[in-house]
Amino acid sequence: xxxxxxxxxxxxxxxxxxxxxxxxxxxxxxxxxxxxxxxxxxxxxxxxxxxxxxxxxxxxxxxxxxxxxxxxxxxxxxxxxxxxxxxxxxxxxxxxxxxxxxxxxxxxxxxxxxxxxxxxxxxxxxxxxxxxxxxxxxxxxxxxxxxxxxxxxxxxxxxxxxxxxxxxxxxxxxxxxxxxxxxxxxxxxxxxxxxxxxxxxxxxxxxxxxxxxxxxxxxxxxxxxxxxxxxxxxxxxxxxxxxxxxxxxxxxxxxxxxxxxxxxxxxxxxxxxxxxxxxxxxxxxxxxxx
Amino acid sequence: xxxxxxxxxxxxxxxxxxxxxxxxxxxxxxxxxxxxxxxxxxxxxxxxxxxxxxxxxxxxxxxxxxxxxxxxxxxxxxxxxxxxxxxxxxxxxxxxxxxxxxxxxxxxxxxxxxxxxxxxxxxxxxxxxxxxxxxxxxxxxxxxxxxxxxxxxxxxxxxxxxxxxxxxxxxxxxxxxxxxxxxxxxxxxxxxxxxxxxx
Numbered sequence: 001x002x003x004x005x006x007x008x009x010x011x012x013x014x015x016x017x018x019x020x021x022x023x024x025x026x027x028x029x030x031x032x033x034x035x036x037x038x039x040x041x042x043x044x045x046x047x048x049x050x051x052x053x054x055x056x057x058x059x060x061x062x063x064x065x066x067x068x069x070x071x072x073x074x075x076x077x078x079x080x081x082x083x084x085x086x087x088x089x090x091x092x093x094x095x096x097x098x099x100x101x102x103x104x105x106x107x108x109x110x111x112x113x114x115x116x117x118x119x120x121x122x123x124x125x126x127x128x129x130x131x132x133x134x135x136x137x138x139x140x141x142x143x144x145x146x147x148x149x150x151x152x153x154x155x156x157x158x159x160x161x162x163x164x165x166x167x168x169x170x171x172x173x174x175x176x177x178x179x180x181x182x183x184x185x186x187x188x189x190x191x192x193x194x195x196x197x198x199x200x201x202x203x204x205x206x207x208x209x210x211x212x213x214x215x216x217x218x219x220x221x222x223x224x225x226x227x228x229x230x231x232x233x234x235x236x237x238x239x240x241x242x243x244x245x246x247x248x249x250x251x252x253x254x255x256x257x258x259x260x261x262x263x264x265x266x267x268x269x270x271x272x273x274x275x276x277x278x279x280x281x282x283x284x285x286x287x288x289x290x
Numbered sequence: 291x292x293x294x295x296x297x298x299x300x301x302x303x304x305x306x307x308x309x310x311x312x313x314x315x316x317x318x319x320x321x322x323x324x325x326x327x328x329x330x331x332x333x334x335x336x337x338x339x340x341x342x343x344x345x346x347x348x349x350x351x352x353x354x355x356x357x358x359x360x361x362x363x364x365x366x367x368x369x370x371x372x373x374x375x376x377x378x379x380x381x382x383x384x385x386x387x388x389x390x391x392x393x394x395x396x397x398x399x400x401x402x403x404x405x406x407x408x409x410x411x412x413x414x415x416x417x418x419x420x421x422x423x424x425x426x427x428x429x430x431x432x433x434x435x436x437x438x439x440x441x442x443x444x445x446x447x448x449x450x451x452x453x454x455x456x457x458x459x460x461x462x463x464x465x466x467x468x469x470x471x472x473x474x475x476x477x478x479x480x481x482x483x484x485x486x487x488x489x
Contacts, residue, residue: 009422009423009425009460010423010425012422012456012460012462013423013425013454013455013456013460014425014449014454014455016453016454038421038462038463038465038466039462039463039466040417040421040422040463040466040467040470041417041421041422041423041463043417044413044423045368045369045410046409046410046411046413046414047413047414047417048369048388049369049387049388049391049392049410050391050392050395050410050411050414051392051414052315052316052388052392053474054414054474057470057474058417058470061466061470065466095317105473105474106470106473106474107473151368151369151370151371151372152370152371155370155371155372155374155375156371156374156375156384157375165375190334190370191334191335191368191370191372193334193335193368194368194369194370195368195406195409196335196366196368196406198409198428198429198432198433199405199406199408199409199432199436200338200366200403200405200406202338203335203338203366203368206337207334207335232454236445236449236454240445274452275452275453275454277448277452
C-alpha cells in the first residue's frame with residue numbers, strides 16, 4: 001500500500017519516537033509512506049483561533065501538494081493535524097466562495113480528491129486488525145493499557161470521526177490484537193490541556209492529573225496515546241502535575257506505535273523509550289515484554 | 291407630552307453586534323442557543339474561566355459585547371470540541387470561541403489571558419518564517435513575552451538532555467512558507483501577525 005505521509009511539526013521534533021516507530025510499523029506491514037515534500041505546518045490550534053483564511057490555506061496547500069504527488073490518500077499520525085485537514089476539507093465543501101478565495105490567493109486548485117486518514121484509522125480499518133495480528137511476534141503479555149484518545153481524534157464527529165466520539169474502541173482493539181489487555185476508563189476522550197501545557201500550565205496540570213489518576217484508578221499499568229501533544233503533556237508534565245496535586249502518579253505514557261512496533265518484533269532500543277520522562281521499561285520488563 | 295422626552299430617531303445606524311459579526315463571518319448562530327448548559331457541563335477548562343461557555347453565548351445574544359471581549363472564557367478554550375459535539379442546537383460554541391478571539395485580534399483588544407494570545411501570535415509568526423513549528427523558539431519567545439521564561443528552564447534542560455528539543459529551527463518548510471508569505475500578504479481580511487503584535 002502506497003500513500004502520502006504527513007508527519008506534522010512535532011514528529012520531527014519533540015515526538016520523534018512517534019515518527020520513528022510509525023516508520024518501523026509501516027515497514028513490517030508493507031506500507032510505503034511517502035512524506036509530502038516541503039510540507040508546511042497544518043496551522044494547529046493557534047491558526048484557527050486567529051484567522052479563518054489561514055486556517056484553511058495551510059491544510060489546503062498541503063493537500064494540493066499531496067495531489068501533486070499523485071496520491072489519493074494521506075496518513076497523519078498527529079491528531080491535531082488530522083483534525084485540521086479534515087476541518088479544512090469539510091469547510092472547502094460547504095463554503096465554495098471561501099474555497100475560491102483561498103485558491104485564488106494561493107494560486108492553486110484543489111480537486112478534493114484526497115482521503116485524509118489518521119494513522120489509527122489506517123492501521124485498524126484499512127490494513128486490518130487481523131492482518132496486524134498475524135504479524136505479531138512478541139505479544140504484549142496482557143500488559144494493562146489505558147488507551148487515550150484525547151479530543152481531536154473523535155471530535156467533532158461530523159468532521160473527524162472514524163469511531164464513536166463518546167466511547168471509541170479502535171485503539172483498544174489494535175492493542176488487544178498485539179496481546180495487551182485494556183481498561184475501560186471514562187477520561188479516555190477528555191482534554192489533556194493541549195497547548196496550555198506551554199501557555200497556561202496551571203490549567204493543563206490539573207487536567208493532566210485528573211486524567212492520569214483515572215487511568216491508574218481503572219487499573220492501567222501504562223497509558224497509550226495517539227497524539228504528539230497529549231503524550232508530552234502527560235509524560236513531561238507528569239511530575240509537575242503530581243506536585244501541583246500533591247498526589248503521586250508514576251504511570252508511563254507511550255505512543256501506540258511504539259508498543260505496536262515492539263509487538264511486531266522491532267528492537268526495543270530503536271523505539272525511543274529512553275526519551276520518556278516516566279520510564280516505561282520497568283513495567284515492560286516486569287511483564288516480560290522486554 | 292413633556293418637553294424633556296426626547297424623540298429618538300427610528301432607524302439610528304448601529305454597528306453590528308459581535309453576535310451578528312460572528313454570524314456573518316463564521317456562520318455561527320448564537321441565537322439558536324436555549325441555555326441547556328451541556329457545553330459548560332462538559333467543558334474541561336470551565337473551572338478556570340470567569341464565565342463558563344453558556345454564559346458567554348448568552349452575553350453575545352444580549353449584545354453585551356464589552357463583557358465578551360474582556361472575558362477570559364474564549365482564551366481558556368482548549369478547542370477540545372466537547373461543547374460543539376454535544377450542543378443540541380448546533381451552535382458550535384468552539385467556533386464561537388474562535389470567533390471571539392479572532393475579533394479581539396482584529397479590534398486590538400487586550401486579551402484577557404495574555405500568555406495564550408502571545409503563544410498564538412508567536413506560533414503563527416514561527417510558521418510564517420519557517421513553515422513549521424520551531425518548538426524551542428516558540429517556547430522561549432512566547433514565555434519571554436509573558437514574563438515566564440525562567441520558570442520552565444529546568445524542564446527545558448531536561449528535555450534537551452533527553453533529545454526532545456531541537457536546538458535549530460526546522461528545515462523543509464521554508465520555501466513553501468516564503469511562497470505563501472508572498473501570496474497571502476495581499477489578502478485583505480487576514481494578515482500574518484508580526485512577532486511584536488499589538489500586545
